[in-house]
Amino acid sequence: xxxxxxxxxxxxxxxxxxxxxxxxxxxxxxxxxxxxxxxxxxxxxxxxxxxxxxxxxxxxxxxxxxxxxxxxxxxxxxxxxxxxxxxxxxxxxxxxxxxxxxxxxxxxxxxxxxxxxxxxxxxxxxxxxxxxxxxxxxxxxxxxxxxxxxxxxxxxxxxxxxxxxxxxxxxxxxxxxxxxxxxxxxxxxxxxxxxxxxxxxxxxxxxxxxxxxxxxxxxxxxxxxxxxxxxxxxxxxxxxxxxxxxxxxxxxxxxxxxxxxxxxxxxxxxxxxxxxxxxxxxxxxxxxxxxxxxxxxxxxxxxxxxxxxxxxxxxxxxxxxxxxxxxxxxxxxx
Amino acid sequence: xxxxxxxxxxxxxxxxxxxxxxxxxxxxxxxxxxxxxxxxxxxxxxxxxxxxxxxxxxxxxxxxxxxxxxxxxxxxxxxxxxxxxxxxxxxxxxxxxxxxxxxxxxxxxxxxxxxxxxxxxxxxxxxxxxxxxxxxxxxxxxxxxxxxxxxxxxxxxxxxxxxxxxxxxxxxxxxxxxxxxxxxxxxxxxxxxxxxxxxxxxxxxxxxxxxxxxxxxxxxxxxxxxxxxxxxxxxxxxxxxxxxxxxxxxxxxxxxxxxxxxxxxxxxxxxx
Amino acid sequence: xxxxxxxxxxxxxxxxxxxxxxxxxxxxxxxxxxxxxxxxxxxxxxxxxxxxxxxxxxxxxxxxxxxxxxxxxxxxxxxxxxxxxxxxxxxxxxxxxxxxxxxxxxxxxxxxxxxxxxxxxxxxxxxxxxxxxxxxxxxxxxxxxxxxxxxxxxxxxxxxxxxxxxxxxxxxxxxxxxxxxxxxxxxxxxxxxxxxxxxxxxxxxxxxxxxxxxxxxxxxxxxxxxxxxxxxxxxxxxxxxxxxxxxxxxxxxxxxxxxxxxxxx
Numbered sequence: 001x002x003x004x005x006x007x008x009x010x011x012x013x014x015x016x017x018x019x020x021x022x023x024x025x026x027x028x029x030x031x032x033x034x035x036x037x038x039x040x041x042x043x044x045x046x047x048x049x050x051x052x053x054x055x056x057x058x059x060x061x062x063x064x065x066x067x068x069x070x071x072x073x074x075x076x077x078x079x080x081x082x083x084x085x086x087x088x089x090x091x092x093x094x095x096x097x098x099x100x101x102x103x104x105x106x107x108x109x110x111x112x113x114x115x116x117x118x119x120x121x122x123x124x125x126x127x128x129x130x131x132x133x134x135x136x137x138x139x140x141x142x143x144x145x146x147x148x149x150x151x152x153x154x155x156x157x158x159x160x161x162x163x164x165x166x167x168x169x170x171x172x173x174x175x176x177x178x179x180x181x182x183x184x185x186x187x188x189x190x191x192x193x194x195x196x197x198x199x200x201x202x203x204x205x206x207x208x209x210x211x212x213x214x215x216x217x218x219x220x221x222x223x224x225x226x227x228x229x230x231x232x233x234x235x236x237x238x239x240x241x242x243x244x245x246x247x248x249x250x251x252x253x254x255x256x257x258x259x260x261x262x263x264x265x266x267x268x269x270x271x272x273x274x275x276x277x278x279x280x281x282x283x284x285x286x287x288x289x290x291x292x293x294x295x296x297x298x299x300x301x302x303x304x305x306x307x308x309x310x311x312x313x314x315x316x317x318x319x320x321x322x323x324x325x326x327x328x329x330x331x332x333x334x
Numbered sequence: 335x336x337x338x339x340x341x342x343x344x345x346x347x348x349x350x351x352x353x354x355x356x357x358x359x360x361x362x363x364x365x366x367x368x369x370x371x372x373x374x375x376x377x378x379x380x381x382x383x384x385x386x387x388x389x390x391x392x393x394x395x396x397x398x399x400x401x402x403x404x405x406x407x408x409x410x411x412x413x414x415x416x417x418x419x420x421x422x423x424x425x426x427x428x429x430x431x432x433x434x435x436x437x438x439x440x441x442x443x444x445x446x447x448x449x450x451x452x453x454x455x456x457x458x459x460x461x462x463x464x465x466x467x468x469x470x471x472x473x474x475x476x477x478x479x480x481x482x483x484x485x486x487x488x489x490x491x492x493x494x495x496x497x498x499x500x501x502x503x504x505x506x507x508x509x510x511x512x513x514x515x516x517x518x519x520x521x522x523x524x525x526x527x528x529x530x531x532x533x534x535x536x537x538x539x540x541x542x543x544x545x546x547x548x549x550x551x552x553x554x555x556x557x558x559x560x561x562x563x564x565x566x567x568x569x570x571x572x573x574x575x576x577x578x579x580x581x582x583x584x585x586x587x588x589x590x591x592x593x594x595x596x597x598x599x600x601x602x603x604x605x606x
Numbered sequence: 607x608x609x610x611x612x613x614x615x616x617x618x619x620x621x622x623x624x625x626x627x628x629x630x631x632x633x634x635x636x637x638x639x640x641x642x643x644x645x646x647x648x649x650x651x652x653x654x655x656x657x658x659x660x661x662x663x664x665x666x667x668x669x670x671x672x673x674x675x676x677x678x679x680x681x682x683x684x685x686x687x688x689x690x691x692x693x694x695x696x697x698x699x700x701x702x703x704x705x706x707x708x709x710x711x712x713x714x715x716x717x718x719x720x721x722x723x724x725x726x727x728x729x730x731x732x733x734x735x736x737x738x739x740x741x742x743x744x745x746x747x748x749x750x751x752x753x754x755x756x757x758x759x760x761x762x763x764x765x766x767x768x769x770x771x772x773x774x775x776x777x778x779x780x781x782x783x784x785x786x787x788x789x790x791x792x793x794x795x796x797x798x799x800x801x802x803x804x805x806x807x808x809x810x811x812x813x814x815x816x817x818x819x820x821x822x823x824x825x826x827x828x829x830x831x832x833x834x835x836x837x838x839x840x841x842x843x844x845x846x847x848x849x850x851x852x853x854x855x856x857x858x859x860x861x862x863x864x865x866x867x868x869x870x871x
Contacts, residue, residue, distance in 0.1 A: 021603075083430050085603045099602065106436035118431040122351050134343040135437050137336065163354070361782045372789050376798060383657045383803060384650045526631035530638045542645045545736065 013187055013219040014057040014080065019089035021050040021075050049075040051243040052089065059186075060217040062209070064224065064234035072243040073223040074191055080221070081111040081189050093187055107136055110185040112177055114192035119164045125175035126160040129182060136183040143182065149215075150178045153208050170201030177205070181212065190222040194229055206232045227321055260298040265291035266308060267316035279304050291316065340437065341445055348448045359451045366455060373399060373536070388540040393469030395537075398564050400462025401497065402535045405559045407459060408501060409532065411452035412445065413508055417525050419447045424515050433598065440509065440594050467567070492566040492576045499583025500559030504528070506590035507554065513590075516597035528554060535560035558582070614709055618717040633725055637673070643798060644669035644737070658803045664829075666739040668800055671825045673730060676797070677722050679759035679820045681767035683707075684784045686714050691774040691866070700863070707768050707859065715764060743830045751837060752827040758844045759819040765851035766816065772855070775862035796822030816847040 024044040050072040057063050067073050078084040080091055082098035082105065091098060096105035112118075119128045133143045151157055156178055159171045167175065173193065181188075190209075194202040210233060213220055224230060230237055231251060239247040263283060266276060267290050276282060280294035296304050301319060308314060352359050377399065381392045390398070420443050423429040432442050511524045531554045539547050539557040551557040562579060565571050622629075644665060651662040660668075687707070690696040699706035770787055774780040792798050793808060795817035801809055812818055823840060826832045832840070 023603075078430070081434055083433060083602055085599075087603075101434070103436040106434055111430070111434055113427075113430075116427050116431070118428060120347070122354065123347060127347050127350055131343055131347055134340050135435050135442075137436075358779070361779055365782055365785055368786065368789055372792060375793065379799060379804060380646065380650070382805070384654060386653075387646065388649050388653075526635055530631075530635035533638050534642050537642065537646055541649045542642075543736070546641065546645065 011058050012056045013059045013061075013094055014055075014221065015090075015092045016056070016076075016080070017054050017090045019050055019053045019076065019079060019091055020048075020087045021072075021079060021084065022087045023047045023049055048243050050079070050086070050240075053240065053243075053245045055238055055245065055248055057219055057221060059219055060213065061236065062213055062220040062222065062234050064230035064237040065221055065240065066224065066230060066237055067240040067246075071240045073240055076240065077111070077189050077191055077221070077223060081109065082106070083111075107183055108185055109187040109189065110180040110183070111189045112180040112191070112193055114173065114190075114195040117164075117172065117176060119172070119175055119179060121165050122163055124161045124163055125156070125167075125179065128164070128175075128179055129160075132179055132182050138183055142184070146182050146184060147178075150181060153211055154178055154204075170197050170204070173197060173201065173205060174208075177208070184216060184218075186216075186218050188218055188220045188222075190220065192224055193222065194224065194226060202226070202228070203232075209233055261295050262298055262301050263293050263320045264296055264301070264305060264308070265289070265293050265316075265318040265320065266312070266314060267291045268312060268314060276308075279308055291318070337441065340441070344445050344448055345450065349450045352450045362451055363454065366452075370403075370458065388538055390538050390540075391470055391473055393466045393471070393473055394564065394568065395466070396469060397463045397466030397567065398538060398560060399536060400459045400464075400466060401563055402560050403455060403462060404459035404497070405501065405504070405535060405556075406532065407452050407455040409504075409529075411449040411455075412447075413505070413525070414529070415447040415449050416444050417508075417512060419443075420512055421515065421524075429601075433602070439598060440591070443512075444505075444509075463567075486569065488573075489567050489569045492571065492573070493563050495576060495580055496563035496566045496571075497559070499580045500555070500563055502583035503555050503558050503586045506586035509590035510593050513593045513597035516601045531556050538564070610704060610709060611713060614713040615717065618710070618714045619720070622714075622717045622721045629721060629725060633722065633729070636676075637729070640669045640672055640676070640797075641733070647799060660800065660803070663740045665800075666737050667741060667743075667829055668825060670730070670733060670737065670739055671828050672797070672821055673726065673733075675756060675759070675821055675824045675828075677719060677726055678756045679763050679824070680719070681760070681763040682715055682718055683711055683764065683767040684771045684780065686711055687768070687771045688774045688780050691772075691862075692778065696866070707855075711768065712764065744828055745830070748828050748830040752824045755819065755824040755827055755841070755844070758841070758848060759821075759824055762816045762844070762847050762851050763820050765848070765855045769851065769855045769858050772858045772862045775865050791817050791820060794818065795820040796825065800826075814843070816844075816851070819844050819847070 023046070025047050053072075053076060065073050065076070075084065079086050080093055080098055082101045085099045094105065094108050096102055096108075098105065119125055120131075129143075129147065132138075138146070147156075151160075154174045154177070156174065159167055159175065164172060164175065177193065188209075193209075194205050197205070206229060209220060209222075212218065220233075222229065222233065234251065236250055237247070238245065264280065276292055276294050280296040280300075283293040283295050305317065305319065308317065377392070377395055380387060380395075385391075387395060420429070423432065433439050435442060508525060508528060511528065514524055531550055534542070534546070534550050535556040539551060539561040542550070547557070558579065562571075566576060647657065647660075647665040647669075648662040651657050651660065651665055655661070657665075687696075690699070696706070699710060704710075766787070767784070770784050771780060773783055777783075793804075794801075794812045794815050796812075797820075801812050801818065801822045804812065812822075823832070823844070827837075
């Protein structure tokens with residue numbers, strides 16, 4: 001794996017050195033006897049969520065943090081935002097040690113988790129913003145300026161005054177982001193900010209983050225399941241798998257790394273069963289959409305697609321990127 | 335001070351929520367009044383059957399009811415909603431957001447959800463205390479033939495100090511109870527014991543059999559917040575005793591702060 | 607039909623068993639009031655010998671018996687049903703070919719009672735040791751009529767509770783309404799103090815209201831304090847209330863269902 005050359009610490013917003021986190025999870029077998037035994041003597045299995053991860057992120061960089069579920073992304077993010085103490089290793093963000101939870105640090109960074117809402121459900125987002133203003137001690141002047149800018153970039157005016165309960169998922173996410181950025185943090189930790197959103201909403205959020213980064217020079221560390229998030233925003237990605245850093249480098253290099261292929265999904269009309277293996281490697285995808293999937297090299301996609309359309313009574317045909325989990329599994333299976 | 339500004343903001347936000355549910359708020363006030371009626375009927379029944387209850391007269395019991403309602407109101411408007419919110423936030427992980435906000439986490443957990451309509455209960459409680467004191471003064475006057483003042487300034491001061499330290503003790507107990515969730519995650523019913531025993535504060539602790547009296551004075555110190563301040567108001571306590579109770583209040587608060595800090599450290603895996 | 611009830615029993619019992627930790631806490635909560643009232647009235651009785659003809663021991667036996675009676679006649683339908691109406695979960699139960707309230711909710715109530723009773727017995731014995739009541743007035747003859755009386759009390763409480771809970775079909779404030787109902791029960795059922803000590807007006811009203819069957823009537827039967835000539839009349843009144851409650855329930859249920867299916871969940 002390529003690691004970036006030595007960098008001067010002043011230009012770094014985030015420095016991580018051999019960060020490790022091991023969880024002790026109590027073992028629990030089924031059955032009454034086991035429950036009784038566990039009461040007396042607990043057996044723990046150590047889970048190594050993050051193992052000796054090191055990287056640097058410079059000021060103003062947007063870095064994608066990728067990996068399949070359970071890879072250690074969220075744990076790393078929690079350590080960098082100060083929520084978790086590591087088992088060993090160090091990290092410094094903006095010159096602070098995150099888990100000391102110093103107020104000055106907390107005012108300089110933000111954590112937004114796509115699956116967990118911080119906004120109060122019953123009141124309009126605008127009131128939650130006021131609450132944040134008080135908590136983050138933002139002056140009225142700065143608050144007004146921040147809000148104006150966020151409103152501009154996210155079109156908050158129509159949705160700010162509605163109770164959060166009544167907003168759509170996309171609108172809610174916009175407000176969540178706004179709430180997290182009112183205090184103009186210099187480091188943003190975003191955990192799956194676009195999850196569950198429709199394509200348009202996802203695009204809006206990406207545009208917003210790009211523009212925000214341009215205007216404020218904030219560093220952004222963003223985790224995602226969606227390759228599209230990453231390709232749109234990040235020049236650099238870090239891949240973590242089984243708690244270990246697998247890749248840290250540019251996107252273009254990665255796509256050379258990965259076997260460059262696409263998935264063609266074919267739904268046939270009357271003839272249900274047809275052997276597509278002559279066109280490409282059959283892939284077992286349980287999408288439940290009635291399509292059969294074959295894997296095809298990128299350069300051959302056009303020719304093979306044309307061939308399929310010519311030969312078979314095609315009902316529906318799609319050309320998709322392989323899911324990110326697949327890519328990582330394939331490329332880094334060791 | 336910044337903390338005051340935060341509380342101000344919390345009150346504003348929660349007022350908004352209450353206004354958004356106007357009719358609910360009205361209904362809640364009506365039900366509250368109904369319960370007051372039931373409590374007063376209860377007192378009336380007691381005193382139609384006897385002159386004094388464990389050495390306490392009707393006026394004093396009315397005042398005690400006022401103190402009880404005050405404590406109850408603080409519990410219902412601040413503590414119970416905060417408990418609900420806290421338990422939910424531990425379960426669904428939104429506690430994380432609270433912990434990384436640049437303000438004291440205990441402060442945020444305690445005051446973010448204030449049930450605003452209960453504030454009027456405060457006025458009611460004070461009213462009851464005053465009415466009760468007047469009743470006692472009248473009784474005393476009719477017995478001794480002289481007009482006694484409602485109470486001395488020293489007793490009043492002692493009373494206020496004791497109410498504050500009693501409330502502080504209960505608050506500290508609550509903090510410790512909810513902090514237990516950091517160690518025992520599935521401890522949803524953490525504060526039920528507090529809620530349950532709170533009802534005993536309606537009557538003076540001397541009414542109860544010794545074993546119950548010990549529980550509500552030392553273990554779950556409801557009596558510290560209700561009976562003891564009333565004793566102060568009656569002039570039963572010496573200045574030394576008042577100071578001791580004040581000390582107990584402060585000490586328990588310090589203990590609670592420590593437990594909370596330890597809990598947060600446990601939550602973030604500091605020791606492991 | 608019996609098999610259906612048995613199946614419901616199995617499911618509900620298992621469900622209640624899962625929540626047994628909550629139960630201990632609920633019990634602590636519920637026990638405090640009667641113990642508090644017990645303490646208050648025995649203190650008064652001891653200081654002046656007796657209150658309204660009742661000695662300290664009369665109060666002790668009253669409240670301890672009240673604990674048992676309350677467990678057996680209490681109704682928790684509002685906590686079981688209101689949310690199902692409000693969030694629409696009731697729909698799935700309506701599709702079954704049995705009446706959801708008269709089967710599932712009823713059995714759920716009973717399973718809860720059984721569980722509470724199991725936990726209550728040891729605690730009750732401890733309280734008996736602490737308060738040392740003199741139960742010499744209790745005989746088989748006094749307990750026997752109390753059994754149908756308790757069933758009657760539960761029947762009325764359940765049906766009235768279910769009727770009130772059905773108001774959730776029309777309003778979101780059903781919990782406030784049931785709170786009002788509970789307050790009335792405290793006054794008129796004898797939960798606060800034996801009805802004979804209540805002001806005359808309340809006593810006169812209570813004699814005709816259904817609440818007495820939850821606490822005062824069965825407890826008085828057990829303690830042998832009901833004059834034999836009134837027993838029959840009381841039972842008749844109770845059965846009349848049962849019929850009224852049943853009719854009310856069926857009416858509200860029918861109307862409620864109409865509304866439920868017309869406005870959706």
